Amino acid sequence: MDHQRAQDLLSDYLDGELSDESISELEQHLESCDECQSELESLGDTLSVLKGLKPADPSPDFLQQVTKKVRRRSKSAFDFNFGLDRKIPFEAVSMILLGILLALYLILVVLPKEQVDPAAPTSTRPDAGAPMKPVPPGSGSQTMTP
Amino acid sequence: MSSAKDPPSASPDQDAPSPKGEALTDADQDAPSPKGEALTDAERAKLQERRLVRRLRRGDQRAFATIVRTYQQRVFNIVFRFLGNREEAEDVAQDVFVTVYQNAQNFRGDSKFSTWLYRVTVNHCKNRLKYLKRRGRHMGRPLDEVAEHLMAQGSGETQPAFHAAIPRPDELAQGRQLEALILREMGKMDEDHRLLVVLRDIQGMSYQEMADVTGLNVGTIKSRLHRARLALKEALARHMR
Numbered sequence: 001m002d003h004q005r006a007q008d009l010l011s012d013y014l015d016g017e018l019s020d021e022s023i024s025e026l027e028q029h030l031e032s033c034d035e036c037q038s039e040l041e042s043l044g045d046t047l048s049v050l051k052g053l054k055p056a057d058p059s060p061d062f063l064q065q066v067t068k069k070v071r072r073r074s075k076s077a078f079d080f081n082f083g084l085d086r087k088i089p090f091e092a093v094s095m096i097l098l099g100i101l102l103a104l105y106l107i108l109v110v111l112p113k114e115q116v117d118p119a120a121p122t123s124t125r126p127d128a129g130a131p132m133k134p135v136p137p138g139s140g141s142q143t144m145t146p
Numbered sequence: 147m148s149s150a151k152d153p154p155s156a157s158p159d160q161d162a163p164s165p166k167g168e169a170l171t172d173a174d175q176d177a178p179s180p181k182g183e184a185l186t187d188a189e190r191a192k193l194q195e196r197r198l199v200r201r202l203r204r205g206d207q208r209a210f211a212t213i214v215r216t217y218q219q220r221v222f223n224i225v226f227r228f229l230g231n232r233e234e235a236e237d238v239a240q241d242v243f244v245t246v247y248q249n250a251q252n253f254r255g256d257s258k259f260s261t262w263l264y265r266v267t268v269n270h271c272k273n274r275l276k277y278l279k280r281r282g283r284h285m286g287r288p289l290d291e292v293a294e295h296l297m298a299q300g301s302g303e304t305q306p307a308f309h310a311a312i313p314r315p316d317e318l319a320q321g322r323q324l325e326a327l328i329l330r331e332m333g334k335m336d337e338d339h340r341l342l343v344v345l346r347d348i349q350g351m352s353y354q355e356m357a358d359v360t361g362l363n364v365g366t367i368k369s370r371l372h373r374a375r376l377a378l379k380e381a382l383a384r385h386m387r
């Protein structure tokens with residue numbers, strides 16, 4: 001095995017990725033080549049430093065942080081909290097509120113007017129008829145010309 | 147695999163990986179295994195993972211919590227070694243699990259769950275790096291910060307990091323210096339090379355799994371990794387002289 005080929009195979013050798021045949025050829029070269037020998041050693045040292053790095057730990061409240069993010073980011077909290085503290089999605093709440101407001105508007109504003117209008121002169125309800133009454137002509141002009 | 151049914155001797159809803167090895171062997175006659183042999187630890191872990199993932203896809207929070215607890219360190223370590231900055235790493239690792247929760251439906255089980263998880267991790271890492279670069283943070287800088295910090299810890303307060311005139315007998319400190327040196331060198335490395343070093347040499351992933359995670363073929367991975375290792379080795383050698 002020539003020197004360059006040996007150099008290229010050093011990583012595979014350390015990884016145990018070479019065939020038996022390549023291993024013995026490489027080892028034969030290593031015996032006669034100091035450069036490859038020392039290259040192999042320092043490459044091995046590098047790998048053991050990397051392997052020896054202590055695994056870095058995430059913060060102790062990692063899971064809580066993740067859970068918080070999931071809640072914040074899921075558009076409807078519905079699926080995430082299913083079964084525990086079940087939340088109603090915002091969309092549903094707003095649709096229901098909108099419906100209630102529409103119903104109130106119809107009942108309190110639109111319907112009374114329609115019912116009351118034709119019977120306006122005889123209405124006994126003062127507040128229903130009041131806005132329809134024309135403003136007395138005298139009251140406004142008096143203040144304009146003192 | 148045989149069936150996903152839990153043999154009577156194993157508790158069906160076990161959340162944490164069981165340290166006991168004998169749980170499944172009693173039920174062996176009842177639960178037909180392909181070779182008629184006891185399940186190995188790896189096979190049992192695989193079954194458990196499948197059950198967990200199935201529960202996750204139904205939106206089961208407890209299964210999700212178990213998955214986070216099981217993988218948080220591995221995911222965080224990959225992200226941290228890749229980005230070199232603890233704060234960023236924490237944020238990105240959290241995002242990885244949020245993505246896993248929200249996209250559990252897309253995991254079909256064609257690959258190992260961990261492979262899918264690491265693919266998500268790698269994507270998040272690369273995207274964050276792109277984002278940080280766009281905001282003007284140089285690639286090597288975050289890693290340099292870590293290295294600087296480690297160097298300060300390892301070399302004492304007043305000693306310059308690699309002032310070898312007075313050799314310290316403290317081996318831990320020397321180890322720290324080597325570590326700092328390597329981390330600094332990794333910060334200078336092209337991100338694709340750094341990723342391979344992290345996955346293989348720090349995380350201990352197999353070449354096949356690396357190929358599944360990165361989408362590169364094994365030959366490409368090996369030759370890139372060899373080049374990356376040589377660069378690290380050179381940096382070590384320069385400072386050992």
Ligand SMILES: [Zn+2]
Pocket residue numbers: 002003004006007029033034035036037
């Ligand atoms: Zn040689």
